[in-house]
Amino acid sequence: MAVEFSQETLKRYDEIVRRYPQKEAAMLPVLYLAQKEFGYLSPEAIQYVAELMDLSPARVYGVVTFYTMFNMEPIGKYHIQVCRTLPCALVGAEKITALLKAKLGIQVGETTPDGKFTLSEVECLASCGTGPMMQVNDDYYENLTQEKVEEILRSLK
Numbered sequence: 001m002a003v004e005f006s007q008e009t010l011k012r013y014d015e016i017v018r019r020y021p022q023k024e025a026a027m028l029p030v031l032y033l034a035q036k037e038f039g040y041l042s043p044e045a046i047q048y049v050a051e052l053m054d055l056s057p058a059r060v061y062g063v064v065t066f067y068t069m070f071n072m073e074p075i076g077k078y079h080i081q082v083c084r085t086l087p088c089a090l091v092g093a094e095k096i097t098a099l100l101k102a103k104l105g106i107q108v109g110e111t112t113p114d115g116k117f118t119l120s121e122v123e124c125l126a127s128c129g130t131g132p133m134m135q136v137n138d139d140y141y142e143n144l145t146q147e148k149v150e151e152i153l154r155s156l157k
């Protein structure tokens with residue numbers, strides 16, 4: 001399937017690239033833009049970004065696979081990312097993940113059959129003083145407890 005940016009996204013792409021001395025330096029925001037546009041970064045999307053930025057697909061693929069914020073598979077409507085790095089781990093991140101697994105009936109890396117939730121474990125999200133914490137799409141939820149997690153899940157329609 002051919003993928004390409006909409007006219008509006010192409011305009012946004014031009015604005016981003018103009019801010020950097022070299023095109024390649026804009027790769028992270030451009031990949032983020034591509035993920036927003038396409039939902040996830042398929043091999044076709046990676047190829048498209050590589051062509052747009054005059055880079056090899058392997059170079060783009062290397063960046064995509066390095067960062068947990070990029071998804072190479074379709075994800076659920078709500079992408080729940082639990083921080084598992086030491087400061088969060090010390091205050092119970094594992095229990096939060098176990099609770100989410102039980103509540104959603106999926107393992108880390110999986111999506112619920114209705115396509116609503118994807119569960120991931122990620123490294124530090126720079127909110128270390130308020131762990132355990134998780135990110136759901138663009139929002140942070142901090143100082144998590146079992147009750148809070150249950151309430152958050154109920155609020156996600």
Ligand code: FES
Pocket residue numbers: 083084085086087088089123124125126127128129131133
């Ligand atoms: S260790 Fe969890 S946000 Fe930094």
